[in-house]
Amino acid sequence: MNSFDTPIDRRDSDSIKWGKYAGRDVLPLWVADMDFAAPPPVIAALQRRIEHGVFGYGGPWPSLTESVLAHLESEYLWRIEPEWIVWLPGLVTGLNVACRAIDGEVLTATPIYPPFLSAPHFSGRQLNRAELACTDAGWRFDQNALKSALTAATRLFLLCHPHNPVGRCWSREELLTLATFADANDLVVCSDEIHCGLVLDADKRHIPFASLSPEAARRSITLMAPSKTFNIPGLGCAFAVISDAKLRHRFERAMAGIVPHVNVLGLAACEVAYRDSGDWHRELIAYLRTNRNLVMAAVNLENGVKMQPVEATYLAWIDVRKLGLAKPAAHFEAHGLGLSDGTDFGAPGWLRLNFGCPRSTLEEALKRFSAACRAA
Ligand SMILES: Cc1ncc(COP(=O)(O)O)c(C=O)c1O
Known part of the structure; x- marks a missing residue:
């Protein structure tokens, strides 16, 4: 098992990413930090x-x-x-x-x-x-x-x-x-x-x-x-x-x-x-690449949503306008997924998904993503 695979519980920590949905079953894939420990040399x-x-x-x-x-x-x-x-x-x-x-x-x-x-x-x-x-x-x-x-x-x-x-x-x-x-x-x-x-x-x-x-x-x-x-x-x-x-x-x-x-x-x-921290960094990039590919495949499978390839960052920018939702971020939250609302980026109808997380978290998040798209 890769060290990036091991989930680290951040729920009762100082994390603003996880604190936003405290007490709710919402996976936070919004603000841009990753759910991974820092490189061992840094620690x-x-x-x-x-x-x-x-x-x-x-x-x-x-x-x-x-x-x-x-x-x-x-x-x-x-x-x-x-x-x-x-x-x-x-x-x-x-x-x-x-x-x-x-x-x-x-x-x-x-x-x-x-x-x-x-x-x-x-x-x-x-x-x-x-x-x-x-x-x-x-x-x-x-x-x-x-x-x-x-x-x-x-x-x-x-x-x-x-x-x-x-x-x-x-x-x-x-x-x-x-x-x-x-x-x-x-x-x-x-x-x-x-x-x-x-x-x-x-x-x-x-x-x-x-x-x-x-x-x-x-x-x-x-x-x-x-x-x-x-x-x-x-x-x-x-x-x-x-x-x-x-x-x-x-x-x-x-x-x-x-x-x-x-x-x-x-x-x-x-x-x-x-x-x-070069070794850690090389492993991180390989891990994120696989996560990126999983997100691309899952998103582009759904009707009414699409995204372009992510060349850099651990952020997927997803067009959900065709789902016709009045409040897309709230709809996905209601299906257990906390994403960033495109309105804040000057683009209503889009959502940003942070895939800097262990694969098990991402796989669950993508199931919820697909359920939310189908329920729209
Ligand atoms: C493009 C960009 N600039 C700046 C920041 C934040 O920088 P800092 O936390 O150092 O203020 C972010 C965080 O997501 C970012 O994506």
Whole structure:
């Protein structure tokens, strides 16, 4: 039995994923964390750090920075300098800071992870949205939609790469087209790459937007974290990579006074996640790939629902509009399945299913999914 097969009871824990349905027979496949324990080297590093017993304010140390640099170079052929890194307690913080740092309107492509929609608003910026196109060949950027959503005042493009919720690992060609668009319209690109370690297709690779060219680097803020890949989002450790010094200073000025230090356990976990957890990561990807295939097969078997292949992330984005349900998420909850409501992503009639769970949980969830579709 694979260690990912072993269910870990999270019902009476601090988990917001499981707490939402406390006392109800609803399998929670909504918020994006996985029901797996962190990699053993991460747990050991945390134990060592706790043994030390002193938890004062902390900051990054040389072997941590070295681990980040080595990881980015070996995984993505992306060479960065230590001073380009700005540590953050989370990616959502980074999205909000980017909106505050860049004067002007914001552009993004929907459907999208909800904080992309709220961050401009919280920062007093107008948000302009372009819809992604759902084609027979999969989800694509729609250049016409991007051009029509763009205003003269737009200065920031929020990119989700890989994309939550549609699961695309954007290709070099697609990214180059976006880079040309950003150049032509003088946009800063804030690229949220939190899911970059979760590319499931063996023939695809994550390409950091900033690694495309010196010009793309100059206009980009890359947001990354070990949190999704190594399942440690509760440890609150992330970072921005900003090579352009002026842009980096603008970002840091917008953080001043409101963004706290990253907690020391998150930093300790980050170092070993990136450096020592490769075996665990390879097994995880193989496990998620099989889960993804099971979800695809089960969803596309049902009448009235469909989904496109998930190239990256552990999230399936499912079109249930043809079921004709007034409240799709509530209908699936009533059948024992807690999914994310597409409305929050700017797409009513869609649901997002998190398949980062043991196979036994997923198999039960897919039975409930099918019962809910047939009862619609
Ligand atoms: C695209 C994306 N960005 C950011 C986050 C959350 O980041 P954090 O917990 O570091 O704020 C998520 C979590 O699901 C996500 O999918």
